[in-house]
Structures are given as C-alpha cells and as structure tokens.
Amino acid sequence: MTTLTAHTESSPRTGKIRLANVIRSEWIKFWSVRSTSITLVAAGLATIALGMIFSAVAESDDVEGPAALLSDPVDIALGSIGLTEMIIGVLGVIFVAGEYSTGLIRTTFASVGRRSRVIAAKAVVIATGVFAVGLVAVTGAVAAGQALYAGSQATVAVTEVWEVVLGTTLYLTGIALIGVALGFMLRSTAGGIGTLFGTVFIGPGLLTLLPESVTDAFMKYLPSEAGSAMMSRVSDPELLSRSAGYAVFAAWVIGLLIVAGVLVNRRDA
Amino acid sequence: MIEVANLTKRYGSFTAVDDLTFAVQPGIVTGFLGPNGSGKSTTMRMILGLDAPTAGTATVGGRALSRHDRPLTSLGFLLDAGAVHPTRSAFDHLRALAVTNGIPTSRVDEVLEIVGLGEVGRRRSGGFSLGMGQRLGIAAALLGDPEVVMLDEPVNGLDPEGILWIRHLLQDLARDGRTVFVSSHLMSEMELMAEHFVIIGQGRLIEDISVDELRVMAAGEKTHVRADRLDDLVGLLRADGVDIVSDDRETVSVSGLDPGDIGAVARDNGIALTALVPEQRSLEDVFMSLTADAVQYHGAPNKVAAG
Numbered sequence: 001m002t003t004l005t006a007h008t009e010s011s012p013r014t015g016k017i018r019l020a021n022v023i024r025s026e027w028i029k030f031w032s033v034r035s036t037s038i039t040l041v042a043a044g045l046a047t048i049a050l051g052m053i054f055s056a057v058a059e060s061d062d063v064e065g066p067a068a069l070l071s072d073p074v075d076i077a078l079g080s081i082g083l084t085e086m087i088i089g090v091l092g093v094i095f096v097a098g099e100y101s102t103g104l105i106r107t108t109f110a111s112v113g114r115r116s117r118v119i120a121a122k123a124v125v126i127a128t129g130v131f132a133v134g135l136v137a138v139t140g141a142v143a144a145g146q147a148l149y150a151g152s153q154a155t156v157a158v159t160e161v162w163e164v165v166l167g168t169t170l171y172l173t174g175i176a177l178i179g180v181a182l183g184f185m186l187r188s189t190a191g192g193i194g195t196l197f198g199t200v201f202i203g204p205g206l207l208t209l210l211p212e213s214v215t216d217a218f219m220k221y222l223p224s225e226a227g228s229a230m231m232s233r234v235s236d237p238e239l240l241s242r243s244a245g246y247a248v249f250a251a252w253v254i255g256l257l258i259v260a261g262v263l264v265n266r267r268d269a
Numbered sequence: 270m271i272e273v274a275n276l277t278k279r280y281g282s283f284t285a286v287d288d289l290t291f292a293v294q295p296g297i298v299t300g301f302l303g304p305n306g307s308g309k310s311t312t313m314r315m316i317l318g319l320d321a322p323t324a325g326t327a328t329v330g331g332r333a334l335s336r337h338d339r340p341l342t343s344l345g346f347l348l349d350a351g352a353v354h355p356t357r358s359a360f361d362h363l364r365a366l367a368v369t370n371g372i373p374t375s376r377v378d379e380v381l382e383i384v385g386l387g388e389v390g391r392r393r394s395g396g397f398s399l400g401m402g403q404r405l406g407i408a409a410a411l412l413g414d415p416e417v418v419m420l421d422e423p424v425n426g427l428d429p430e431g432i433l434w435i436r437h438l439l440q441d442l443a444r445d446g447r448t449v450f451v452s453s454h455l456m457s458e459m460e461l462m463a464e465h466f467v468i469i470g471q472g473r474l475i476e477d478i479s480v481d482e483l484r485v486m487a488a489g490e491k492t493h494v495r496a497d498r499l500d501d502l503v504g505l506l507r508a509d510g511v512d513i514v515s516d517d518r519e520t521v522s523v524s525g526l527d528p529g530d531i532g533a534v535a536r537d538n539g540i541a542l543t544a545l546v547p548e549q550r551s552l553e554d555v556f557m558s559l560t561a562d563a564v565q566y567h568g569a570p571n572k573v574a575a576g
Contacts, residue, residue: 106348107366110334110348114335
C-alpha cells in the first residue's frame with residue numbers, strides 16, 4: 001500500500017512551525033466558510049448602502065426626526081456604523097467560538113502545539129480582513145455621502161475626513177479583535193456575543209443611569225467611548241482626546257487578547 | 270511509540286484517569302478498550318497535549334507532542350469526526366490543517382484518495398454521512414504521513430464494508446512499522462483488528478495483553494458432550510471435582526475434565542461420542558467480565574519497558 005506514504009519530497013519533516021503557517025491556515029479557514037466571509041463582505045456593503053440612503057434622505061429638505069439633527073455630512077454617511085460594529089464584533093466571536101462548538105479547536109491546538117500562536121494567527125487574519133473591508137466600506141460610505149448630501153456644511157477638510165475614516169476602520173478592527181478575545185475566553189457563541197453586547201454596546205448606555213459624577217469619571221474609558229473619541233471629527237468635552245482614545249482602546253484590545261491567551265494556555269482544551 | 274507513565278487526571282473529586290501506565294508499540298495495531306466513560310478519550314486528549322495531566326506523563330517518541338517541531342508529522346489523530354465546520358469542504362478543512370505543519374496541498378488530494386473521498390472532497394462536509402465523516406477524520410490523521418496514528422472510536426458509524434476497509438488500512442499502517450493506537454468500547458470491533466490490547470476500566474489499567482493471551486483467558490472450563498449411551502458415560506465420568514449438568518435431554522456439560530480425557534473414557538468403554546465441544550467464551554465475554562468489576566482490579570503494568 002504505497003499510497004499510504006507521502007512522497008518524501010512533498011513532506012518536509014524538518015523545521016518548526018512558524019506563525020506564518022498558522023496565519024495561512026486561519027486565512028483558509030476564514031474564507032472557506034460562508035458565515036464568516038459573507039458576513040464580512042455584507043457588513044461592508046450594508047455600510048455603504050445605508051450611508052447612501054441616509055445621505056440621500058438628509059439631502060431632502062422635509063426631513064424631520066433624528067437624521068435632521070445630524071448636520072455633519074460625515075456623521076450622516078456613517079449613520080449605520082453602530083450596526084456595522086455589532087456585526088463585526090459578532091463575526092469575531094463566531095470566528096473563534098464556532099471552532100469551539102464543532103470541536104475543531106482541539107484539532108487546531110494539537111496540530112499547532114503552541115496555543116498562543118493560534119490566537120495570534122486568528123487575530124492577524126480577522127484584523128486584516130476587517131481592516132481591508134472596513135477601509136473600503138467606510139471610505140465608500142463617506143465618499144457617497146459627500147456626493148449625495150450637498151448641504152451647506154458639506155465641505156469638510158479632506159484631512160479631517162481621513163482621520164474619521166481611519167479611526168472608524170481601526171475601531172471596527174479592534175471590535176473584531178475584542179470579539180476574538182471573548183470567543184477564546186468564553187468558548188461559546190452565545191456567551192461571547194452576550195458579553196460583547198453587554199459590555200461594549202449596551203453597557204455604556206446603562207452606565208448613564210448612574211449618578212453623573214460616577215459616569216463622568218469612568219464612562220470615557222470604556223471601549224465604546226474611547227472608540228467614539230477615535231472616530232469623531234470634532235473634539236467632544238465628554239470624550240477623551242483622539243490620541244488618548246486610541247491609546248485607551250488599544251489597551252482594551254491588547255489587554256483582552258492577553259487575558260484570552262493566559263486562559264487558553266491554562267485551561268484544558 | 271506512545272508511552273504513558275503514571276498518568277492521572279482528576280476533575281475535583283472525580284478521577285477520570287488513575288495512575289495509568291502502558292506503552293504502545295510500533296508495528297502492530299493496539300486496541301484501547303474500555304466501557305464508555307472509562308477514561309479512553311481523556312487519556313488520548315492528554316497524549317495530544319490538550320488536557321494537562323494531574324500527574325504523570327504522556328509522550329510520543331519520547332517527547333510531549335507539543336514539543337515536536339511539526340506535531341502532525343509525528344502523530345496523526347482522529348478525536349471526533351464531527352469536529353469539522355459543516356459549510357467548509359473536506360478539501361479546505363484538510364488544507365487548513367496541512368499548512369499549519371508545512372504539508373503541501375498535493376498531500377491533501379492524496380489522503381482524500383486514500384480514504385475514498387476524492388470525488389466529494391470539494392463538497393461541503395456538512396452533507397457527509399457519518400461514515401464519510403469518519404473517513405475525513407482518518408484522512409486528517411494520515412496528512413502528515415506520521416509514525417504514530419491514534420484514532421478515537423474510528424469505527425463508529427461505519428458500515429460493514431467501512432469497518433473492513435479501516436481494518437485493512439490500520440493493519441497496513443502497522444505493517445509499515447507505524448504505531449497504531451485505536452480506541453473502542455466494543456471488543457467485537459477490535460478483535461479482528463488488533464494484536465494487542467490495553468484494557469481500562471474506571472480510569473485504571475485492567476490488562477495490557479496480547480490477543481493470544483486473551484484467547485487463552487477465553488478458553489472455557491466446560492465441555493458439551495453428546496453420546497449414544499449418555500447415561501452410561503455420565504456414570505463413568507463421575508468423580509471428585511467433576512461437575513456434570515445436563516443441558517437438555519441429549520447433551521450434558523462436563524466441567525473439571527479435559528475434552529481429551531472424556532474422549533478416552535468413551536473410547537475405552539465402547540461409547541460413541543456424537544459431540545464433544547469445548548466451550549469457548551468470546552473475547553467480548555472476557556472483556557465484559559474483565560471490566561464488569563473494574564474497581565477490584567489494580568493496574569499491573571507489565572509492558573512498560575521502552576521498545
């Protein structure tokens with residue numbers, strides 16, 4: 001039964017596994033499953049489409065309601081970004097927790113040996129995908145918005161727009177990484193998504209119910225509020241400065257990934 | 270070669286694996302047998318480095334699997350055939366695994382052919398039958414052309430043709446000089462496949478035994494006898510330490526005497542035997558009785574020497 005044996009020239013037995021091997025593997029995994037790849041692309045397209053709709057609606061004079069309160073054309077064009085964030089965050093959770101639910105994670109860990117490499121590779125893959133798609137989507141939404149919403153305040157300096165586009169894209173990327181970290185920590189899709197929504201998307205809203213002195217002190221350090229500082233064009237006294245926003249948000253992302261790494265290495269898989 | 274030494278795994282007050290010591294030798298198929306919940310999968314997870322032992326060690330070729338440069342080229346494994354994303358194709362599943370260990374994509378097509386999934390490799394694996402899923406799991410185990418192959422319940426869900434196929438596959442792998450370690454909770458599945466057995470119950474080693482030794486254990490004490498003058502023969506056989514019970518009108522079972530001795534008595538007295546059948550227990554019976562009272566047995570490793 002010679003077929004059992006691999007051709008020796010095609011099966012290198014020397015050399016260690018490099019992170020690049022694991023990244024390639026995770027890249028194949030990400031793009032070979034519909035639920036992950038389609039979600040990412042759909043989120044990008046939805047961001048552009050909704051941005052165009054919001055901008056077109058805002059352009060018509062007889063608008064009343066929330067959209068009328070927004071006068072910044074960039075804000076209008078990115079009006080659906082909250083939805084995009086949620087989808088991207090869920091995507092990050094599913095990319096990891098889905099592998100726990102099938103049990104594939106055991107195969108992955110045993111095949112790779114060092115588990116932190118798996119976390120790193122998944123983080124690199126989803127960050128790359130979300131950054132690329134996010135950059136296109138956010139740029140597309142803003143550009144379409146600029147074209148469609150020719151309101152009086154429509155002229156916005158290009159450098160300012162790019163700061164918003166970059167901040168928004170990086171925020172989306174970070175949210176995906178928080179999803180990845182939560183997926184590794186909680187090992188369950190439901191638990192990961194629940195925690196993500198509770199802490200990142202809904203939690204801050206609940207905090208506003210606390211006394212103002214408390215919320216003023218803590219609120220701006222939450223990932224979502226640090227993210228708002230990254231994404232806003234005009235500085236807001238209730239938020240951190242843009243650079244402080246980047247630093248705080250990065251600390252959240254890196255911190256959560258490190259906690260995930262510690263837990264994953266300590267626990268049985 | 271897989272070596273397990275004093276391996277123990279406790280979950281709180283529950284001991285899943287209890288001071289297990291055995292070695293799995295290359296060149297033969299070794300069956301890892303025990304009732305459900307006896308600790309087989311936990312042991313395999315520790316061999317794979319997935320679960321940390323509470324005490325003891327599990328090594329592959331002298332080192333923990335995670336210390337191997339490319340684990341899949343040292344040990345190929347099947348833990349759970351369902352551990353595949355249902356919308357990913359068999360090909361992509363194997364390709365993602367292969368690249369982690371620097372195994373070329375050409376090998377993916379090779380193993381798909383070996384397990385008979387060449388035709389359906391590009392289809393989503395969610396549509397696979399249980400048996401096809403097992404074949405995919407076995408393909409993954411063969412990816413790295415490993416020296417050691419470890420399969421957890423690979424026969425589950427396979428039809429008789431599939432069982433025959435896997436038996437030949439594993440025996441061929443062993444003949445190549447590889448170490449083949451296969452778990453099952455059914456002796457009937459394993460007795461035609463394996464030459465050696467590691468039998469555990471409640472996490473403890475019950476027997477580390479060759480199939481020949483096991484067959485000796487299976488030899489029964491009773492002999493079923495039929496004869497033309499059965500009553501006369503029974504009278505002649507009666508002696509101290511001989512127990513004769515009638516099975517039915519024409520048959521008795523005799524214990525305490527060798528079949529040869531019974532035949533000699535019949536011959537010497539001109540009695541024609543019409544049946545002389547030594548009772549042979551099935552290996553399944555032996556396995557059942559060995560594991561029925563697992564608690565009373567203590568691990569007695571007799572094959573721990575390196576080989």
